[in-house]
Amino acid sequence: MTAKWTPKPSLPPPALEKGIGGWIYKNLFSSPGNAVLTLLGAALLLWAVPPVVRWALLDANWIGQSRSACDPLSADAPTGACWVFIKVRLGLFVYGFYPDPERWRVNIIFVVGALALWPLLAPTLFKHSRVQVVYSIAAVAVVLILFGAKPAGAALGFFGLPFLLARISLKKRLPTEAGGIKGIAPGAGLALLGALAVYGGLRWLLGPAPSGAIATLAALLCLPLIFAKPLSVMLWRGIFLFTVYPLFVFFMLVGGVLGLPHVETHYWGGLFLTLVVAGSGMVTALPIGILLALGRRSEMPVIKTLCVSFIEFVRGVPLVSVLFMASVMFPLFLPEDVNVDKLLRALVGITFFYAAYMAEVIRGGLQAIPKGQYEAAQALGWSYWKMMGLIILPQTLRLVIPGLANNFLSLLKDTTLVAVIGLLDLLGIAKAAMADVEWLGFTKEAYVFAAAVFWTFCFGLSRYSVHLEKKYHVRYR
Amino acid sequence: MPTHTDPSSTDSPKIIVISHLNKWFGEFHVLKDINLAVDKGEKLVICGPSGSGKSTLIRCINRLEKHQQGQIIVDGIELTNDVKHIDQVRREVGMLFQNFNLFPHMTVLENLTLSPVWIRKMPLKEARELAFHYLERVKIPELADKYPGQCSGGQQQRVAIARCLCMNPKVMLFDEPTSALDPEMIKEVLDVMIDLANSGMTMLCVTHEMGFARTVADRVVFMDGGEIVEENDPENFFNHPQSERTVLFLSQIISHEFKG
Ligand SMILES: Nc1ncnc2c1ncn2[C@@H]1O[C@H](COP(=O)(O)OP(=O)(O)OP(=O)(O)O)[C@@H](O)[C@H]1O
Ligand SMILES: [Mg+2]
Numbered sequence: 076m077t078a079k080w081t082p083k084p085s086l087p088p089p090a091l092e093k094g095i096g097g098w099i100y101k102n103l104f105s106s107p108g109n110a111v112l113t114l115l116g117a118a119l120l121l122w123a124v125p126p127v128v129r130w131a132l133l134d135a136n137w138i139g140q141s142r143s144a145c146d147p148l149s150a151d152a153p154t155g156a157c158w159v160f161i162k163v164r165l166g167l168f169v170y171g172f173y174p175d176p177e178r179w180r181v182n183i184i185f186v187v188g189a190l191a192l193w194p195l196l197a198p199t200l201f202k203h204s205r206v207q208v209v210y211s212i213a214a215v216a217v218v219l220i221l222f223g224a225k226p227a228g229a230a231l232g233f234f235g236l237p238f239l240l241a242r243i244s245l246k247k248r249l250p251t252e253a254g255g256i257k258g259i260a261p262g263a264g265l266a267l268l269g270a271l272a273v274y275g276g277l278r279w280l281l282g283p284a285p286s287g288a289i290a291t292l293a294a295l296l297c298l299p300l301i302f303a304k305p306l307s308v309m310l311w312r313g314i315f316l317f318t319v320y321p322l323f324v325f326f327m328l329v330g331g332v333l334g335l336p337h338v339e340t341h342y343w344g345g346l347f348l349t350l351v352v353a354g355s356g357m358v359t360a361l362p363i364g365i366l367l368a369l370g371r372r373s374e375m376p377v378i379k380t381l382c383v384s385f386i387e388f389v390r391g392v393p394l395v396s397v398l399f400m401a402s403v404m405f406p407l408f409l410p411e412d413v414n415v416d417k418l419l420r421a422l423v424g425i426t427f428f429y430a431a432y433m434a435e436v437i438r439g440g441l442q443a444i445p446k447g448q449y450e451a452a453q454a455l456g457w458s459y460w461k462m463m464g465l466i467i468l469p470q471t472l473r474l475v476i477p478g479l480a481n482n483f484l485s486l487l488k489d490t491t492l493v494a495v496i497g498l499l500d501l502l503g504i505a506k507a508a509m510a511d512v513e514w515l516g517f518t519k520e521a522y523v524f525a526a527a528v529f530w531t532f533c534f535g536l537s538r539y540s541v542h543l544e545k546k547y548h549v550r551y552r
Numbered sequence: 553m554p555t556h557t558d559p560s561s562t563d564s565p566k567i568i569v570i571s572h573l574n575k576w577f578g579e580f581h582v583l584k585d586i587n588l589a590v591d592k593g594e595k596l597v598i599c600g601p602s603g604s605g606k607s608t609l610i611r612c613i614n615r616l617e618k619h620q621q622g623q624i625i626v627d628g629i630e631l632t633n634d635v636k637h638i639d640q641v642r643r644e645v646g647m648l649f650q651n652f653n654l655f656p657h658m659t660v661l662e663n664l665t666l667s668p669v670w671i672r673k674m675p676l677k678e679a680r681e682l683a684f685h686y687l688e689r690v691k692i693p694e695l696a697d698k699y700p701g702q703c704s705g706g707q708q709q710r711v712a713i714a715r716c717l718c719m720n721p722k723v724m725l726f727d728e729p730t731s732a733l734d735p736e737m738i739k740e741v742l743d744v745m746i747d748l749a750n751s752g753m754t755m756l757c758v759t760h761e762m763g764f765a766r767t768v769a770d771r772v773v774f775m776d777g778g779e780i781v782e783e784n785d786p787e788n789f790f791n792h793p794q795s796e797r798t799v800l801f802l803s804q805i806i807s808h809e810f811k812g
Contacts, residue, residue: 450616
């Protein structure tokens with residue numbers, strides 16, 4: 076005989092578990108210890124927050140154009156922060172000593188950079204090609220409104236070419252069935268010819284230096300066209316961001332071409348220098364870090380030794396001394412007449428320094444990938460680089476997002492160290508501004524402003540890394 | 553759709569020839585003078601106690617392990633240090649692993665299409681069609697957009713089989729494909745393997761599924777201590793084992809099967 080089984084009815088949870096009261100009880104006062112901690116925390120907040128808010132917001136002085144607005148000697152002067160100082164000196168904080176009439180050049184690189192970066196950071200929003208097209212038109216319009224026709228023409232090329240290139244495959248056009256060198260030779264030849272034509276065309280427009288660079292770039296951009304299949308628009312956007320955009324930034328900021336006056340790098344400074352150093356540091360350190368990590372795990376003893384010694388050397392010295400070496404020692408090894416720009420030397424120093432750290436983070440991730448993944452890939456016939464690029468590294472990078480985010484954040488903040496070799500980043504400029512005799516006594520405001528700007532960028536970066544983590548960890552293992 | 557038997561290359565019936573194979577892990581002599589030849593379309597089951605070198609032997613066939621002495625020829629290509637030869641052999645030989653080794657960051661469909669597209673340069677559309685063809689064959693087309701982590705073990709192993717088949721191999725190696733699975737799932741994987749065997753695929757299986765060996769195998773190879781102790785057709789292997797060692801092994805396996 077089997078007994079009949081009826082399930083027990085589901086009851087509602089006890090009242091204490093529900094509602095705001097339940098939440099407060101459960102999370103804040105569930106035990107005497109918890110209650111004490113809650114009260115202590117509340118007291119701490121009450122003690123610390125109001126004065127800060129009063130100083131920074133309520134009692135602060137926002138109005139005025141000069142020092143007299145916040146003069147502590149005048150009777151009606153507010154007792155809080157003097158944001159007039161920041162307002163008046165904002166140009167200095169953002170652009171450093173970059174000459175006033177040329178500051179639009181800094182603006183344009185930021186506007187174009189932000190417009191180009193957005194689709195790559197939020198690819199799900201830009202899945203449909205129609206959205207992409209509309210966005211690109213909007214981007215060109217933004218540049219047109221802000222900066223005029225000529226820059227808009229350049230922007231049209233920058234945002235439009237990815238669509239065109241994404242439809243072209245030289246290998247399909249040129250009937251070459253051959254693989255290897257023979258297969259890519261016609262395409263490569265055509266690319267070379269194209270590059271020469273670009274060079275010839277640009278030479279009398281721009282002068283030899285930029286034409287050479289642009290032609291080389293054009294040739295490089297032709298390389299992906301030799302693949303049998305066209306690459307996607309998104310991929311081309313990425314390629315453009317990492318090849319065309321840096322070149323654009325370089326010629327835009329340095330000038331000396333197309334009638335743009337030359338601006339030496341020692342005029343650069345402020346937030347924009349911080350972002351240039353941090354941005355170029357991040358995008359170059361990561362790939363170098365990946366290569367170093369792979370090299371360290373390589374079975375080839377020479378490569379392995381080189382990578383290990385590089386990493387261990389760099390990790391053993393402080394960044395400040397790397398920067399000093401880059402700025403003071405490095406020129407000693409060069410011939411007298413060769414002069415590498417100080418900013419460039421600092422950039423190289425920071426890049427390699429952080430590449431070493433990222434390499435170790437990535438190596439940690441590589442070690443977490445089971446051996447079976449390599450074996451499965453090899454058994455399917457994958458070669459080393461393809462296997463790494465499509466199977467192992469995508470998994471590794473997903474695993475090490477938190478570690479890499481850490482590195483990126485400290486890189487961003489360590490850009491302040493370029494001050495030791497005389498480059499004035501945001502913090503350096505803030506210090507310089509405090510020393511201004513006209514504005515003595517406003518150090519607090521300057522430091523708080525610099526801190527707030529850094530915090531904003533770091534927090535954004537940190538949220539983005541959390542977003543990536545979430546995006547890649549759903550459904551995954 | 554591709555077929556597995558290619559009539560144009562039937563000139564030599566032996567698809568794998570292993571002669572005087574020796575391998576060491578450091579000082580340890582894992583494989584001792586192995587001689588083995590496998591016909592096209594033959595189903596070989598390799599069994600033996602743990603540590604006898606079964607995995608090592610089949611991993612030598614697609615060069616996941618490097619041998620030090622002797623010769624391995626797969627479909628007329630000798631395995632040496634020459635990377636080109638290794639690549640060619642790996643294209644002909646598919647392998648299944650005990651723990652599936654699907655790529656966890658891709659969907660099932662991507663797992664299946666990735667290799668044809670990148671290694672065989674197949675257009676994506678064609679690769680997808682092929683992938684669905686084989687997913688249907690292993691009876692799980694509905695899993696195409698799932699991630700491996702969302703599939704059961706048996707489903708994952710069937711996806712792995714489909715992934716192999718998408719590369720159109722001539723030989724398939726199985727290294728204990730069912731030993732990480734629950735009993736109910738073992739059957740679904742074995743069914744697929746039997747179906748594959750009936751289609752004429754050359755198969756080398758390391759397995760302890762004696763039922764599978766009895767029904768499918770053309771030949772059973774028994775290994776112990778890095779040597780081939782005995783090889784015979786299943787009928788004689790199970791009913792009239794020649795060596796004392798085989799008798800002992802079979803008695804253990806069979807008593808275990810009865811208990812389980
Ligand atoms: N990479 C290695 N380095 C050193 N020794 C190894 C290595 N791989 C396997 N061995 C040893 O070689 C022997 C044979 O291993 P193998 O994996 O081929 O055995 P097996 O017959 O497949 O056993 P099992 O049934 O447990 O899978 C074992 O003693 C094992 O410890
Ligand atoms: Mg084994």
